[in-house]
Amino acid sequence: MKKLFAAAALLFSSGLLFAQSKEERREERKERINALMRQEEEGVVIYNKQTTFAIQLRSNGYGAFIEWARMKNRNYATLYQLEFAEIKHPKENKVQFLNNSSIIPIVNNPVIYAKQNYFYNLKFAYGQSRRIGDKGNKNGVSVNAVYMGGVSLGLMRPYYIRVVNFQQNNEVSEIKYGENADDDLAFVGERSGYGIEGGAGLGKGWGEIKIRPGAYAKGGLRFDYGRFNEVVSALEVGLTADFYAQKVPIMVDYKADQLFFGAYLAIEFGKRK
Numbered sequence: 001m002k003k004l005f006a007a008a009a010l011l012f013s014s015g016l017l018f019a020q021s022k023e024e025r026r027e028e029r030k031e032r033i034n035a036l037m038r039q040e041e042e043g044v045v046i047y048n049k050q051t052t053f054a055i056q057l058r059s060n061g062y063g064a065f066i067e068w069a070r071m072k073n074r075n076y077a078t079l080y081q082l083e084f085a086e087i088k089h090p091k092e093n094k095v096q097f098l099n100n101s102s103i104i105p106i107v108n109n110p111v112i113y114a115k116q117n118y119f120y121n122l123k124f125a126y127g128q129s130r131r132i133g134d135k136g137n138k139n140g141v142s143v144n145a146v147y148m149g150g151v152s153l154g155l156m157r158p159y160y161i162r163v164v165n166f167q168q169n170n171e172v173s174e175i176k177y178g179e180n181a182d183d184d185l186a187f188v189g190e191r192s193g194y195g196i197e198g199g200a201g202l203g204k205g206w207g208e209i210k211i212r213p214g215a216y217a218k219g220g221l222r223f224d225y226g227r228f229n230e231v232v233s234a235l236e237v238g239l240t241a242d243f244y245a246q247k248v249p250i251m252v253d254y255k256a257d258q259l260f261f262g263a264y265l266a267i268e269f270g271k272r273k
Helices: 002-041 181-186
Strands: 049-058 063-069 075-085 117-133 142-158 161-164 171-176 192-198 210-226 231-248 257-272
Touching: 002 142, 049 231, 063 181, 075 142, 075 257, 117 231, 142 231, 161 181, 171 181, 181 192, 210 257
Parallel strands: none
Antiparallel strands: 049 063, 049 257, 063 075, 075 117, 117 142, 142 210, 161 171, 161 192, 210 231, 231 257
């Protein structure tokens, strides 16, 4: 009988301890939630994971990226970024031509005078963001320094133009730079008896892409103005540097470069957990 009472007492005390520990866990969880709510009201951005999409305007082109972030502590987060961009030459100039051979003049595709190649790049980077300043309140703006570096896969696609041969009954053909010396003169309007009709369009040259491997780095400031921690609404400004193993000829009349500097402005949106 004594053993039975002892076992019952043990079970009762164990159940009481379990109930107390369960209640304590509930209270601890409630305290954590309240603390996060207070931090959000105070403008502190706290999260575990963050996924961000962005469209960026660059001084030497345009681009877009997707970013995954993992918060290490209140002030630091680890970043992984996948970016696609096009690098343009600062001297690129689009010209529109009219096709006057038909009864009603037709506007042809614009041509980029003296352009030789498109240059795209696919990048993967690793980096960090460091908090510089909290929002101060729920409606404020938090500021983070962002810095990263990684590998870049350069994709060089030949640029085609449509030319008219006035000596062969206005025959139209599509040519790219580098096939023969006479055609190369047409890219700068110096081939006798030929005229530029317009660009060949986006469908040409995809099967002739050449790879240019490289590396890049970027750094900037990110201004998060979103009202809620769960939603990312931010602007980012910064500088980029791209270096490639081989020179990249973009324009006919200008030196091919390996190193490209640029500034960018990114509009970012996404979610946090």
